[in-house]
Amino acid sequence: MTRGESSVDAAGFLGGMIGIVADATYSHNDGRSFTITLTADSPAVAGMAGILGNPQMMAMMGKVVRVGTIDVLDQNGSLSALVASRVLLQAQGADAADMSAVLATMDFARLGQFDQ
DSSP: EEEEEEEEEEHHHHHTTTEEEEEEEEEOOOOOOEEEEEEEEEEHHOOOOHTTHHHHHHHHHHHEETTTTTTEEEETTEEEEEEEEEEEEEEESHHHHHHHHTTSSHHHHHHTTTOO
């Protein structure tokens, strides 16, 4: 699997209301691909904290799987998690197992402290 295109934006949309967004596309040699998006320090992330920060709420929304050190919400192959109460992690476009394998290689503790 290779990582394809990636981007990082310190989003100025609505005066910075969406925070910092980074995404990357990962591709298999056979053409399958998926995208991981990270959104940090955003009001949208704060709004999701009530759901993704609570395992019981996550379980009501879909299947909860453990990936590395975090709980991830699997909603029909779209994965979402809250890292360190400030980074929204989303992965979509492929089989949940393939995406989870890549997510499991991430250092979630350092991700939560990326700018500190």
